[in-house]
Amino acid sequence: MFPRGRYLVALGRSWHPEEFTCSQCKAVLEEGGFFEERGSVYCTKCHDNRYAPNCAKCKKKITGEIMHALKMTYHVQCFKCAACKNPIRNQAFYMEEGEPYCERVP
Ligand SMILES: [Zn+2]
Ligand SMILES: [Zn+2]
Ligand SMILES: [Zn+2]
Incomplete structure (x- = not known):
């Protein structure tokens, strides 16, 4: 019982x-x-x-919003434009010398 x-x-x-x-x-x-x-x-x-996946940039665990780019995962704040430092999120971007750049018109 x-x-x-x-x-x-x-x-x-x-x-x-x-x-x-x-x-x-x-x-x-x-x-x-x-x-x-x-x-x-x-x-x-x-x-x-x-x-939680690890961020490809800072190697820390990602909780919350995940950015997928270049078959890797990043914190949204870690995947940002090398020029203007804004998170790229789901905007179009291009790579130059291993750094992402947003497609904002200068
Ligand atoms: Zn617990
Ligand atoms: Zn990170
Ligand atoms: Zn930018």
């Missing part, structure tokens, strides 16, 4: 809600608000951190 109380069912077993915590930051997980990975569970934040 299960003792009474609120239970979460996850990974094929039931858990006391207070025992069902993120493997990394130990935050108490909510039903539906976790990710499973090889028998461990992670909160959304830690999961995003683990799987």
Whole structure:
């Protein structure tokens, strides 16, 4: 018999809600608000951190808005015009000596 109380069912077993915590930051997980990975569970934040791609420029993890360019991923702030320093985002750009430039008319 299960003792009474609120239970979460996850990974094929039931858990006391207070025992069902993120493997990394130990935050108490909510039903539906976790990710499973090889028998461990992670909160959304830690999961995003683990799987976030690295920025090709500064090598840090990208959370939030991602810029895809030249088959690489960048922070939006890291992929900017070498001349005017504005983020290029989804504007047209061209490459010159390995640096991106926006197509703003000078
Ligand atoms: Zn966590
Ligand atoms: Zn970056
Ligand atoms: Zn520019």
